[in-house]
Amino acid sequence: MAGFxxxxxxxxxxxxxxxxxxxxxxxxxxxxxxxxxxxxxxxxMKYAETHFKLLQSYDATTLRLTASDDEIYSMFMEKFNNLKLELLTPDDLKSEAAKTAWREYCNYFEGKVEDFNFATLLRLDVTKEYTEENTIIVPRVQFLAIEIARNRRHMNTMHHVTS
Structure with a gap:
């Protein structure tokens, strides 16, 4: 990602x-x-732009976003396996029940993932780019969990631009 x-x-x-x-x-x-x-x-916004450039430049199925991708994905699969990653709704992420489940998940990664709780833009519809209508603010590790799962499930491959 872009240098701090x-x-x-x-x-x-x-x-x-x-x-x-x-x-x-x-x-x-x-x-x-x-x-x-x-x-x-x-x-x-720079983080979102960098993320989308990565999706366009690399095969997302092989892209690693952190050194903890495997652990983030494994725990995500245990806790949120039924989440519809293709098209998320604000309620999937921000309802009272969702906030409770996600808070527990995110807090597990405190000290394990850099800036785990930093506010990050997440695309709701995997088929679309980052736009005002297609983004929601989430903690960084929640973004990572969803995007790692999308990558491993081949959902982001449509954005890869081949030369």
């Missing part, structure tokens, strides 16, 4: 300063910061 250092350079001094201040503040002192929100939006 590169993203920081694009934020500039003011953006980095805003992020640093927000991270070092007490939760009760936290207020929405336009620079922080802009920085987050830039980083998540």
């Amino acid at each position: 250092e590169h993203d920081l350079k694009e934020l500039g001094v003011q953006g980095i300063s805003s992020v640093g201040k927000a991270l070092s503040s007490r939760a009760e002192d936290y207020v929405n910061d336009q620079h922080l929100e802009q920085s987050w939006a830039i980083m998540t």
